Amino acid sequence: MTIRSFIPPHRILMGPGPSDISPQVLQALSRPTVGHLDPLFITMMDELKQLLKYAFQTENEFTIAVSAPGSAGMEACFVNLVEPGDKVIVCRNGVFGERMRENVLRCGGEVVLVDDEWGTPVSVDKVAAAIEQNPDAKILAFVHAETSTGACSDAKALGQLAKRHSMLTIVDAVTSLGGVPLLVDEWQLDAVYSGSQKCLSCVPGLSPLTFSALAIEKIQTRTAPVQSWFLDQSLVLGYWSGQGKRSYHHTAPVNSLYALHEALLVLKNEGLENAWARHSKMHQKLKAGLETLGLSFVVDEASRLPQLNAVYIPEGVDDAAVRRYLLQEYNLEIGAGLGALAGKAWRIGLMGYGARSENIALCLKALQEALQR
């Protein structure tokens, strides 16, 4: 087999992520690599922390990017905050709630499941009842924006509920960060992780992460060692911390961090509120078009994420054939269904740089054509 340089086509990414990346961010990505302990790189990391704090709306000192994808960010939260025997209430209304359950079990924790139907948000009432029945539960874990369904849960109400019972929260904000309001400090969330490749429109491979003072306290007072060396945040702290000398932990993914810095700068320059408003406005536009095509949404309007539009595949339509047609004829990627929605729904992403009129017009026209074949 003769292998040549890989020259990818220019896809338009309207799936559940990775999302479209602006030329500006791709350009930042390919700037010359510097050492991960270079003074200039450390200055850039300090700026990156500032920008991440802005995106998360937090003053948490521990606000960094994990050097691995969102699922490692999830694991970083669980391995650092859950000790063997700890009881954790896990809300499951899609694929990522189930993954949280897996994480707790692998940490030796005890899971109390609160199940909600796929496509619906987490029921705050059910969670309240579960807490009532499990006063010894230490942590509440839930997904803010379920990427597998497009449902947005009430992170504010869930955060406040947990605080009333002195519980820590672990929150999956992979798809929400930058796309819908997420106010880490105001909502008193403790451990929140995200992904670089969704509404931040950066390359995949990094997981923004923030820990509150309470989360840090839990880490510092835990008795069992963290089972992961790579994700032990008490070690990572020595590299990302602003105080004194940086100590080597692992080699940071230098170029990907350049790209994240640039992507966050784009977000800051637009303004968070403006970015949220743009996602909402673009969603309205897409929604109108999809409804004209006769497609109906998986999630009710009240809890629908503007950046992730899951719609049912009409009866008799060949799921794979439509997606193949869009990709081959238009270089357009939309997402397949995942888990319980596999073969039943498409997931159309409007994330970050991808949430713009050009993409919507193309998607609607191409989809119309594909459905009429």
Next chain:
Amino acid sequence: MTIRSFIPPHRILMGPGPSDISPQVLQALSRPTVGHLDPLFITMMDELKQLLKYAFQTENEFTIAVSAPGSAGMEACFVNLVEPGDKVIVCRNGVFGERMRENVLRCGGEVVLVDDEWGTPVSVDKVAAAIEQNPDAKILAFVHAETSTGACSDAKALGQLAKRHSMLTIVDAVTSLGGVPLLVDEWQLDAVYSGSQKCLSCVPGLSPLTFSALAIEKIQTRTAPVQSWFLDQSLVLGYWSGQGKRSYHHTAPVNSLYALHEALLVLKNEGLENAWARHSKMHQKLKAGLETLGLSFVVDEASRLPQLNAVYIPEGVDDAAVRRYLLQEYNLEIGAGLGALAGKAWRIGLMGYGARSENIALCLKALQEALQR
């Protein structure tokens, strides 16, 4: 604080990694992102596996890149192969042997340490004695190329020794892959991990990894679940496997994998043997110059890595001041000492694209100047 785009200077990277990256690889990095389940991307991943097999000199079907830095590659080996209570012989002759010990403990394994002095290779005789005394040991773990000292251990002899006692091997090849001979199949090594940012001259953030059939068998027959979800290779297999439909595990770091594909293509086009010869030749050139400057090596010639030259800092010379001068005046990065060698040695890397005459001439001239100040 006003934050602007980060425009790094063009550093010449002659530390312990990241190493100099060719413009060709940086260009590949910034090509348009495609989806991680795009058919074209999956074809690229198949090619990447072929190229990795060539670099590792293996036919192992499970040969992939972990979506995180080398320390996660290390952890992937330990969490998948070590079960609680398993006895592991760990060879420690530098920072990374110590990290292996940490990993075994965090997996609930029992460590038998074989210590050798920093700067010396692992003693095959000591390991043989340790195996004799611990016939129930299941795994032998050692570092092929110690990045903290520049010592190369005899991976062939250690691999054969382990096989004679039906033990599995876990081998750190972070700094060796592409720089010195590493013959995974011929030496019967079982779990070997590396890093993208050393002699492959790719961006940091990926960890090439290969598992032998015996390693896979151990994973498939283990009774305790793997403690890490992100690094559970039985799950990752479903995404990287060539058979049938790819299943989603995590979002692959698409652009970094483009760069690795290109970097491996560069290696294949040069030819492994030629790359090894070039590293050796460049080392001779650097060595002659360093000795002229009166610098002496930490590691004996017989076990010295050509790609990582650790030399003692002459008495009375200000370590940090010299490195700062090189960086500020010449944009040249050399590495500080690590662990027991901190403040006592410099580590001068000649890795991959960085192992070329221009770099050596610059380094020698600049270092001479810095030492005479």
